[in-house]
Amino acid sequence: MHVLLHIRGNAESKPGGDYNLLKSFAGLLRQRGHQADITLDCAASLTGYDAVLSINLDSPYEPALMLDRAQRQGVPLCLYCLHHPLPAFAAYLRHGSTGARRLAAALSGCDPQRYLGLLAVPRVLLAGPERWRCWRALNTRRLQERLLTGAAAVLVSSRLEREQIIADLPGCAEQARFAVVPHVFESPPAGHQEKDRSLIVCPGRIESRKNQLTILAIVERFPRHRFVFVGGLNPAERGYCRRFQAAISRSANASHVGGMDLAGFRALIRTAVVVVSASWFEVVSLSELDALAQGCRLVAGCNSYLREFTTRRVAFFDPASQESLADSLSRTIAYIEEGDREAGGSPAGLQEMEPDTVARSLEDALQGAIKGRSP
Numbered sequence: 001m002h003v004l005l006h007i008r009g010n011a012e013s014k015p016g017g018d019y020n021l022l023k024s025f026a027g028l029l030r031q032r033g034h035q036a037d038i039t040l041d042c043a044a045s046l047t048g049y050d051a052v053l054s055i056n057l058d059s060p061y062e063p064a065l066m067l068d069r070a071q072r073q074g075v076p077l078c079l080y081c082l083h084h085p086l087p088a089f090a091a092y093l094r095h096g097s098t099g100a101r102r103l104a105a106a107l108s109g110c111d112p113q114r115y116l117g118l119l120a121v122p123r124v125l126l127a128g129p130e131r132w133r134c135w136r137a138l139n140t141r142r143l144q145e146r147l148l149t150g151a152a153a154v155l156v157s158s159r160l161e162r163e164q165i166i167a168d169l170p171g172c173a174e175q176a177r178f179a180v181v182p183h184v185f186e187s188p189p190a191g192h193q194e195k196d197r198s199l200i201v202c203p204g205r206i207e208s209r210k211n212q213l214t215i216l217a218i219v220e221r222f223p224r225h226r227f228v229f230v231g232g233l234n235p236a237e238r239g240y241c242r243r244f245q246a247a248i249s250r251s252a253n254a255s256h257v258g259g260m261d262l263a264g265f266r267a268l269i270r271t272a273v274v275v276v277s278a279s280w281f282e283v284v285s286l287s288e289l290d291a292l293a294q295g296c297r298l299v300a301g302c303n304s305y306l307r308e309f310t311t312r313r314v315a316f317f318d319p320a321s322q323e324s325l326a327d328s329l330s331r332t333i334a335y336i337e338e339g340d341r342e343a344g345g346s347p348a349g350l351q352e353m354e355p356d357t358v359a360r361s362l363e364d365a366l367q368g369a370i371k372g373r374s375p
Contacts, residue, residue: 002035003366006054006066009040017286018055018082024184025053025080028359029366042066046075051152051366057081057165060143061120067150076152076369080181083161084281086112086168088303092280095320098208099239113140145172152369155181155362157283160305179365182309185289185353188266197336199272200227200329201296203265203287204279206244206256207234211278211301211319216247218326219254222333227251227276230268232259270294273336276329277301280319284309289350297336299328309349 005026011019022038029036042065046052052070054063054077063079070077089112093105108114117140148154148169154176156162162180166173200222204210212229219227229248233241248256260268265287269275275291275298282288282304289306291298292313300306301319317328351357 001029001363001366001370002048002050003029003037004044004046004049004052005036005038006042006044006052006063007038007040008056008059008062009042011040021080021082021183022053022055025362028184028355028362032359032363034363043069046070046073049075050370051075052077053080053155053366054078055080055082057083057144057147058116059120060116060140060147064143064146067147071150076372077150078153078155078366078369079147079151080155081157081161081165082283083156083165083168084112084283085164085303088281089115091303091320092209096208096211096280099237101208101237113144116140141169144169148172148176152177152372153365154178155365157181157183158305158308160308161283164305179361179368181361181365182353182358183284183286184355184358185286185293185350186355187293187350188270188290194271195273195295196271197273198225200225200274200276201269201272201291202227202229202276202278203231203269203291204229204277204285205231205234205259206241207237208240209280211280212244213240213247214278214319214322214325215276216244216251216254217322218329219251221326222329223253225253225274225333227254228268229254229256230258230260230265266290266294269296272296274299274329274332276325278317278319278325279304282306289353293350297332299325299332309352 005022007019007022026036026038042062046069052066052075054066056063057079067077090110093110093112093115097105104115104118108118149172156178159180162178202212202215206212248254269291273296275296277285277288277300279285279301280303284305288298288300292310298314300314300316302316303319315328315332318324
């Protein structure tokens with residue numbers, strides 16, 4: 001099987017979790033004896049390929065272009081969705097967005113699909129009129145419907161994501177040929193290290209969607225604990241980053257250590273008892289999975305699909321509410337101080353994300369699309 005994996009054109013200049021995931025998928029396919037190439041060009045030649053895997057239902061402009069190309073050349077296209085819940089996205093636009101994102105949110109009426117259409121306009125203009133007419137890219141919902149009904153298989157990270165897509169895009173989503181292919185998560189090597197009962201780690205790139213300012217607003221209520229923020233500054237959100245740095249400088253018990261490689265991050269959370277992730281929305285956060293796999297308790301925003309894989313040692317909260325976060329963190333600390341009987345060991349649900357299991361699911365979905373059968 002020869003597969004072309006396709007991602008947005010700016011993935012090299014603006015790398016993210018979607019690019020890391022696609023590279024992981026390519027690696028899994030190669031390990032199972034298949035050929036897998038990655039392209040950032042939605043006009044790439046499909047000659048010699050058995051299937052295309054394109055990524056991101058929530059940024060549908062380039063996947064839709066690739067779908068048109070694949071259908072003209074008779075090559076089945078599979079879509080990996082990475083869909084965020086629209087109600088959570090709308091709440092972020094209303095209450096969490098800042099700077100240019102705040103302006104785009106206001107212009108779109110805080111409607112996620114209109115907002116995504118506005119963000120697509122610069123890329124459409126740069127691509128030139130021969131690629132796509134600008135008005136078509138603005139209609140995010142129509143492009144999403146086109147992808148869901150036209151893709152040979154629609155891949156989701158979890159059953160909860162599938163249910164959310166059906167709720168957010170009723171009508172067309174019922175026609176989609178869904179298959180569950182979880183994210184890839186390789187558990188860290190087993191090891192024991194003494195826990196620092198005062199250490200709380202807060203991972204994530206410093207940006208408004210990750211919602212660090214909500215955490216900083218409540219850190220003074222926990223003076224016996226140290227909050228360490230791990231993540232690089234997002235250069236596209238300078239105003240938010242300035243506010244974050246100012247709040248850090250005023251705090252007596254919070255610090256920022258910048259970005260870390262995976263080994264360094266895992267070494268840090270191995271010593272922590274609590275990890276806090278306040279993101280407005282996620283699909284599944286690998287840093288949250290790392291925390292659980294290393295025996296930490298997790299305090300996490302409620303707008304993700306993590307609960308399908310585990311609720312053990314997790315306290316979910318409303319990312320729009322400082323009080324909800326403070327209450328969840330207080331209860332978590334109380335469990336630890338009373339003697340945490342649930343601590344230790346990777347939750348069993350994370351086994352669905354082990355590389356061998358994911359590789360089989362991905363291979364089955366692609367081969368089914370090639371043979372024309374439903375996943």
